[in-house]
Amino acid sequence: MSRKLTSSSLLPAMSRFAVLLVIIILGCVIDPSFLSLRNIGNNLANASILVILGVGETIAIVTNGPDLSAGSVMTMGGVVTAILMKSYNMNFAIAILAGLLAGCLLGALNGYMIAYVKIPAFISTYGLQWAVLGFAYVILNGYILYSFDESFRFIGNGWILNFISMATVCMLVIVTAGILLMKKTTFGRKCYSVGSNPIQAMMSGIDSKKVVMKAFIISGFTSAAAGILYVARMNSVQSDIGSSYLLNVLAAVYMGGTSAAGGEGGILGTIVGALAMTMVVNCMNLLAVPSELRDAVIGVLIIGTVLFDTMLRKQLAKRKAV
């Protein structure tokens, strides 16, 4: 069974790396310093926020459906942490914990609406997105907060060995945790099982409501973590920092081969997708693509990859049938 699965998912996985390779070559053509150690380090650091968002998003999509509130929850995590440090003079560690907690709570709210009230994920999370954005705006009161503690900023901006940034380290920690969770624990198995066939999962005694709930709490957690990292990197926060990340993270996850139908895919693929996305943005910067066109390009990429994926799967299914 497992062998069959790998052979059928090998081709899509290969195609991801091919896409990544094409983008890297394209980058080198545009700018010879694309593959310099510093640019790679920068790309990794830039990718870190997207990858962290992608870890939770992947788990949510594998288990049930997309978490369209990821961008707003990211904003909220950053805003809560920032306001606690700035206006209430809290220690940055406590502020970070509070930000992460806010993310988990919002994730739990999503999970409750999806698993217990049975509102489809793409409606409940899309709705929560707007409400959360509204509250982030209220908390900031329309201001922009900036210039935080040195020690807090080190999380996002510090460099080790001149090319590994602290952001990359944070990313590696969360990615490792996510991969271990999905590959080595029963929870991970349950996620795939609930995602691929909810009825079968229920029959085999899995409490799918709880699994969905947990998956969305994790997604809330990683989104908030990404927001906090963003604040630490940029050293400023306003109420729309996450809004541009939603399309990016979905593109990264789908490009990484996670199936929109659920139950298939993984975090490793998402990392490849996120790296590809970051380099696409890097290339667009090098080419001086006007900023207003970026969402359009990413929209094309999302539809293109999902289209490609659907067609590839169809072909594979045909071949199997023969």
Add this chain to the structure above:
Amino acid sequence: MIKIKQVLHRIPLLIWFILLLVIIFSTRSSQYLTYRNLLILLQQGAVLLIVASAATFVIISGGLDLSLGAILTLGGIAAALAVTAGLPVPLVFLIGALTGAVCGGVNGFFISYCNLPPFITTLGTQGIFYGLALVLTNKEGIVIYDEAFLKIGATLDRKIPMAFICCLLLYIIIIFIQDRTRFGRYLYAIGGNAEGARLSGVHTRFWKFMIYAFAGLITGLAAVILTSRLEVADPIVGKKWEFEAICCAILGGTSMNIGKGDVKGTILGVALLTIIRSGMNVIRIPSIWQPAILGTILILSIVFEVRASMKEEK
């Protein structure tokens, strides 16, 4: 007596809720129950009514369109460009409708002919349409001066709400299409049981494509009216509209998964939303709080509505 009770029982809960809100708001402000305020409410709710009807159609068919707000934006910009180029009003409507229909057609093509999930497709096209809108306008709103065009959406003589009248006409046509045409019947057939519809000879792919194209088309028409009412075509005017439209549809009794719903109910959802939004000003909620409160109310109302309809089904 029994008859009255039966009639009372048949009135949806939503109407009672709307009445309650109106009473609360009118006690708070003597200006609330005036003709002038009614005009403002009608003008504000009119365009949302059309976009929400588009959302209702798509949801009845079992799909979802997150790009409606972006189509509204792009349609408005196309109309504004046409007006500035000096085209007559009927042509402007045609261009708005065409822009909407093409955008909707793109959605429909990917969703129906390529089998892509609706939310991914429309989220992707949302990005594309907004990108186009920003490029076409150079990130700035297009202000419109054309007198004849501005009459479509204005409140004439401070008495006649033109945007409302236009949208009401369109709404009646939409109801007619839903209830009396083959398109309307297939809409329910596809939403209820697409496979069954296909087996009984309905060309489901084509009609599903048509549903998205039609949703785009009426949103494009709504965009022309909105642009005329606002007197400007803003490249981000449509943000959040798709969510409000979906909320209105669900509040109006349209269900996500069984091809159940009716655009006639959607008007109640639109009324509720418009009344709440204007009411927040009446009871003096600071503007900075308003998006948060409105978002919360909308989410709670969806939760409430979905729970109630699930109980009903049981």
